[in-house]
Amino acid sequence: MNLTLYVWRQKNADDKGRMETYAAKNISTHMSFLEMLDVVNEDLIEQGIEPIAFDHDCREGICGMCSLVVNGRPHGPEKATTICQLHMRHFKEGDKIYIEPWRAKAFAVVKDLVVDRSALDRIMAAGGFVSVNTGGVPDGNSIPISKVDADTAMDAAACIGCGACVASCKNASAMLFVAAKVSQFASLPQGKVEASRRVRAMIDQMDVEGFGNCTNFQECEAACPKEISIKFIAKMNREYLKSSVAPSKG
Amino acid sequence: MDTIQVSTMSSHRPVTAYKSSIGMKLLMGITGFTFIGFVTGHMIGNLQVFLGPEKLNAYAHTLQSLGALLWIIRLSLFTFFAVHIFFGIKLWLENKASRPIPYVKEVNVESTFSSRIMIWSGLAMFSFVVYHLLHFTLIVTNPEYAVLKENLDVYSMMVVGFSNYWISAVYVVAMIFLSLHVNHAVFSMFQTFGLTNAKWIPLLRRIGNLYAILILVGYVSMPIAVLLNIITLH
Ligand code: HEM
Numbered sequence: 001m002n003l004t005l006y007v008w009r010q011k012n013a014d015d016k017g018r019m020e021t022y023a024a025k026n027i028s029t030h031m032s033f034l035e036m037l038d039v040v041n042e043d044l045i046e047q048g049i050e051p052i053a054f055d056h057d058c059r060e061g062i063c064g065m066c067s068l069v070v071n072g073r074p075h076g077p078e079k080a081t082t083i084c085q086l087h088m089r090h091f092k093e094g095d096k097i098y099i100e101p102w103r104a105k106a107f108a109v110v111k112d113l114v115v116d117r118s119a120l121d122r123i124m125a126a127g128g129f130v131s132v133n134t135g136g137v138p139d140g141n142s143i144p145i146s147k148v149d150a151d152t153a154m155d156a157a158a159c160i161g162c163g164a165c166v167a168s169c170k171n172a173s174a175m176l177f178v179a180a181k182v183s184q185f186a187s188l189p190q191g192k193v194e195a196s197r198r199v200r201a202m203i204d205q206m207d208v209e210g211f212g213n214c215t216n217f218q219e220c221e222a223a224c225p226k227e228i229s230i231k232f233i234a235k236m237n238r239e240y241l242k243s244s245v246a247p248s249k250g
Numbered sequence: 251m252d253t254i255q256v257s258t259m260s261s262h263r264p265v266t267a268y269k270s271s272i273g274m275k276l277l278m279g280i281t282g283f284t285f286i287g288f289v290t291g292h293m294i295g296n297l298q299v300f301l302g303p304e305k306l307n308a309y310a311h312t313l314q315s316l317g318a319l320l321w322i323i324r325l326s327l328f329t330f331f332a333v334h335i336f337f338g339i340k341l342w343l344e345n346k347a348s349r350p351i352p353y354v355k356e357v358n359v360e361s362t363f364s365s366r367i368m369i370w371s372g373l374a375m376f377s378f379v380v381y382h383l384l385h386f387t388l389i390v391t392n393p394e395y396a397v398l399k400e401n402l403d404v405y406s407m408m409v410v411g412f413s414n415y416w417i418s419a420v421y422v423v424a425m426i427f428l429s430l431h432v433n434h435a436v437f438s439m440f441q442t443f444g445l446t447n448a449k450w451i452p453l454l455r456r457i458g459n460l461y462a463i464l465i466l467v468g469y470v471s472m473p474i475a476v477l478l479n480i481i482t483l484h
């Protein structure tokens with residue numbers, strides 16, 4: 001299959017950047033989207049053109065590194081699929097494919113399609129953890145947790161921190177990511193201890209980083225490769241309200 | 251490299267809630283909720299025009315007789331309106347600034363048309379509210395209603411007002427914007443308040459759609475009824 005790619009090229013953070021057109025020739029439908037880019041890059045190297053830089057690591061949908069906006073959709077058109085897991089069979093002969101980086105003020109482009117997502121790490125550093133004093137290993141099951149709560153926490157913890165929610169949001173808001181992290185802890189007894197301070201610390205860091213505010217567009221949920229529900233945003237709003245009205249000292 | 255401030259749970263710098271993005275959204279939601287109450291009440295009150303001049307004018311007298319309470323309601327609404335507009339514009343500006351470089355290929359997957367034009371439907375309503383007050387409350391644009399206003403003959407004011415195609419058109423267009431605004435606002439406000447879950451999110455969207463239609467039909471029925479001579483001067 002032969003395709004036309006329109007790819008964002010940008011030398012470094014200071015370069016203005018522009019879209020370039022490349023031909024992707026003899027692409028097998030069995031390839032993943034990233035393998036298709038590997039093939040295009042081989043071609044570019046042969047032509048003496050600098051290969052396209054893009055982020056990736058596990059290529060199995062678990063690390064959250066891959067980050068391409070394909071035809072306007074973060075991680076491409078398939079539901080619940082990271083771009084590394086998207087197969088070329090979802091495209092057809094002659095397709096024109098636009099490939100752009102995550103766009104947000106908080107995610108500066110490093111090079112081509114690679115963006116700096118350390119803003120998400122700083123939000124985690126602000127409160128995305130449970131303080132554990134060192135000591136003996138606690139007994140397994142010493143804290144009973146209901147199946148419902150465990151499932152809710154697991155659903156939220158499925159977030160791989162890719163930032164597609166930010167990329168898809170009309171406001172470049174990080175609410176879904178932060179909500180997933182806040183909810184994952186707030187659903188469990190271990191995390192409840194610091195829930196009040198955590199939600200404020202994480203939201204404050206989110207605001208400092210320059211992410212937008214949530215208008216409840218629901219674009220994030222559609223783009224999220226882990227199908228994190230916006231019900232967690234409502235949960236975070238509840239946690240925040242609780243914390244503002246009656247801040248706990250914990 | 252810029253130094254970026256990192257707040258942590260232990261060295262937490264308390265940000266006043268209203269300055270945070272969720273705090274601002276809460277203010278939008280609380281003020282918006284009162285407008286929804288007002289818009290609903292105002293519509294039901296005015297629909298009494300279909301019951302004849304006595305009913306509607308009696309209702310106008312009741313409102314007028316509230317005296318100080320009426321002024322408290324008016325001033326609260328005015329303050330809430332100012333807050334809603336201020337933060338609506340502030341949020342919109344911040345949101346625009348959060349994506350300085352737009353996508354070449356921009357698509358909408360889940361977001362509704364009404365959710366994307368909140369600022370424009372809002373500002374359209376702001377212009378309308380200014381006109382509406384000048385028209386019916388302060389009688390600036392059509393001084394000929396002054397006598398009717400003095401007698402609190404709201405019924406005749408409405409019929410005379412809507413008999414003018416242009417005035418009716420302005421009201422109908424404004425109500426379309428109102429309908430679009432609340433179409434998203436109903437769900438959005440519940441979500442902002444944290445009063446939703448997986449089951450209620452789609453349901454509240456439906457309720458929002460339904461409410462938007464009711465508001466549109468209810469309000470627009472009045473100028474249309476006047477233009478079709480269903481409601482006439484007595
Ligand atoms: C001058 C007029 C108005 C302006 C400029 C305006 C603007 C806005 C904007 C921009 C938003 C979206 C905020 C965001 O999600 O980022 C919004 C939300 C909202 N508006 Fe308005 N609006 C106006 C009038 C009204 C009126 C008359 C009503 C009631 C009928 C209303 C009810 C709401 C509600 C309930 C929300 C949802 C709040 C939330 O998401 O929590 N607004 N408004």
Ligand code: SF4
Nearest residue numbers: 159160162163165224
């Ligand atoms: S919520 Fe979904 S889209 Fe957002 S960072 Fe987590 S996995 Fe990625």
Ligand code: FES
Nearest residue numbers: 059063064066084
């Ligand atoms: S490369 Fe790891 S999730 Fe795509």
